[in-house]
Amino acid sequence: MITQPILYVVATPIGNLSDITLRALDVLRSVALIAAEDTRHASGLLRHHKIQTPLISYHHHNEHQKTDHLQQIMSQGASIALISDAGTPGISDPGEVLIRMAWAQGWRVIPIPGACAVTTLISASPLAGHPFYFEGFLPAKDQARAKRLAELGEQPYTLIFYEAPHRLLSTLKALINQFGPHRFLCLGKELTKVFETIRWAPLEEQLAWAQSHPNHQKGEFILALGKTETPQKVHNTELALTVLMEKLSLKDAVQIAHIWTECPKNELYEQALQLTKKINPNP
Numbered sequence: 102m103i104t105q106p107i108l109y110v111v112a113t114p115i116g117n118l119s120d121i122t123l124r125a126l127d128v129l130r131s132v133a134l135i136a137a138e139d140t141r142h143a144s145g146l147l148r149h150h151k152i153q154t155p156l157i158s159y160h161h162h163n164e165h166q167k168t169d170h171l172q173q174i175m176s177q178g179a180s181i182a183l184i185s186d187a188g189t190p191g192i193s194d195p196g197e198v199l200i201r202m203a204w205a206q207g208w209r210v211i212p213i214p215g216a217c218a219v220t221t222l223i224s225a226s227p228l229a230g231h232p233f234y235f236e237g238f239l240p241a242k243d244q245a246r247a248k249r250l251a252e253l254g255e256q257p258y259t260l261i262f263y264e265a266p267h268r269l270l271s272t273l274k275a276l277i278n279q280f281g282p283h284r285f286l287c288l289g290k291e292l293t294k295v296f297e298t299i300r301w302a303p304l305e306e307q308l309a310w311a312q313s314h315p316n317h318q319k320g321e322f323i324l325a326l327g328k329t330e331t332p333q334k335v336h337n338t339e340l341a342l343t344v345l346m347e348k349l350s351l352k353d354a355v356q357i358a359h360i361w362t363e364c365p366k367n368e369l370y371e372q373a374l375q376l377t378k379k380i381n382p383n384p
Contacts, residue, residue, distance in 0.1 A: 103176075103177060103178040104178035105178070105208065105209065106175040106176070106177075106178055106179055106180050106181070106208050106209075107180040107181075107208065107209045107210075107211055108175070108180070108181055108182075108183060108199065108200065108203040108208060108209070108210045108211070109128045109132060109180065109181070109182040109183065109211050109212075109213055110182075110183050110189070110190050110191065110196065110200065110210060110211070110212045110213065111125050111128055111129060111182045111183065111184050111190070111213040111215075112125065112188060112189040112190070112212075112213060112214055112215030112216055112217065113125070113143075113146060113184050113185065113187060113188065113215065113216065114146070114187065114215075114216050114293065115187040115188045115216045115217070115218050115221065115292055115293055116187070116291065116292060116293035116294035116297075117293040117294065118145075118146060118149050118150075120215070120216045120293055121146075121150070121215060121216070122213065122214070122215050124213055125213045125215055126150055126152070128182055128213055129147070129150075129152050129154055129182055129184075130152050130154060131180075132154060132179075132180045132181055132182045133154075133155075133174070133179035133180060133181065134154065134155050134156075134157055134171075134174060134179060134181050134182075135147075135154050135155070135156050135157070135181070135182045135183075135184060136156075136157050136158075136159035136167070136171060136181055136182070136183045136184070136199065137156050137157070137158065137159060137184050137185075138159060138160050138184070138185045138186045138190075138194060138195055139158075139160070139186050140156045140157070140158050142186050143156055143184060143186075144156065154182075157170075157171070159171070159183070159195060159199065160195050161195050164195050164198045164199065165198060167199075168198045168199050168202050171199060171202075172202055172206070175203070175206075175208065176206075182213075183196055183199060183200075187216070187218075187321075188215075188216050188217050188218055189214070189215065189216070189217045192217060192219065192235075192237075193237040193238060193263055216293070218263070218289070218292055218321075218323045219233075219235055219261055219323065221289070221292050221293065222261075222287060222289040222292060222299065222323050222325055223259075223261070223325060225299055226287040226299070226301060226325055227285075227287065227301055227327075228259045228287055228325055228327055231258070231259045231327075231328070232257075232258045232259065233258050233259035233260070233261055233325070234253070234256055234258040234259070234260055234261065235261045236249075236253065236260060236261060236262050237262070237263055238262070238263050238264065238265075239262055239264070239272060239275075241268065243271065243275070246271075246272070246275050247275055247278065247279065250275055250276065250278075250279040250280075251279060254279055254280070257328060258328065259325055259326065259327055259328060260325070260326040261323065261324065261325050261326075262323070262324045262326070263321075263322070263323055263324075264322040264323070264324060265321075265322075266318050266319050266320060266321070266322065267318075269311055269318050269322055270308070270311055270312065270318065272324070273304060273307055273308040273311060274308065276304055276324075276326065277304045277305065277308065280304065280326065281304070282303060282304050282305035283303045283304070283305070284303065284304055284326065284327060285301065285302065285303055285304075285326075285327040286301075286302065286303070286304050286307050286324055286325065286326050286327065287299065287300070287301050287324070287325040287327070288300045288301075288302075288307050288322065288323075288324055288325075289322065289323040289324075289325075290317075290320045290321070290322055291320040291321060292321070292323065294320075296320065301360075302360065303360075304326075338358060338362050338364050338368075338369060338372060339372065339376065341358045341361050341362055342354055342355070342358050342369065342372060342373050342376055343376060345357055345358055346373065346376065346377070351370075351373050351374075351377065354373060355369045355370050355373055358373075
């Protein structure tokens with residue numbers, strides 16, 4: 102009697118190789134075969150965790166052909182794990198065709214949860230707890246991208262996008278054109294990696310930062326665009342600076358006070374200097 106096969110949908114790290122669950126490691130060791138978006142990339146993960154399970158390539162360009170092949174293997178009772186390059190399969194990654202096939206065959210599909218760039222960024226952003234809409238990658242061509250953003254313009258949710266480094270600037274400009282320069286954006290770069298960056302600022306400041314150095318345009322990006330309203334404006338700049346300067350440097354306090362109050366940075370800087378003299382008067 103042939104054993105009922107199982108398709109495991111396994112989340113893998115999005116950067117830091119330690120961000121994988123013990124359950125995921127057990128599954129990757131126990132299955133007959135691992136279908137991987139990039140076998141070279143997956144080999145590094147498996148070597149790191151001393152896993153010797155065979156790999157087979159499974160990506161957007163071959164998923165229909167490979168799904169037929171994997172169906173034949175699974176029909177013999179073999180269980181298979183599906184992994185993507187990073188994060189959870191099927192989230193802007195290949196997997197849908199294989200998963201639909203397994204359901205159609207009446208086989209079990211078991212998710213092995215773990216890392217996901219969307220939830221990683223949202224959890225560390227000021228947008229945590231807000232309803233959100235995940236778009237994935239926007240169209241690459243300017244006209245199609247502008248059209249899609251216009252369609253998303255009325256959504257009352259946080260909007261989340263993935264973006265490639267070579268399109269970061271054009272996407273930020275498109276967001277400004279559609280939503281204006283003052284709408285707040287949480288930008289995540291190289292999440293969980295050595296040069297991880299998470300920034301919360303108006304779109305115009307995010308664009309200026311990205312343009313300020315070539316390195317700011319390198320890596321993998323995820324963008325979370327806040328709802329139409331900006332954070333509630335703080336009117337008492339002296340109080341804001343006083344509170345912030347208790348914990349932060351003058352420069353950082355001015356930067357955050359600028360976001361809170363929308364007051365010009367040069368005015369806040371002068372006010373901060375005066376407050377410093379007040380708190381620490383010269384002898």
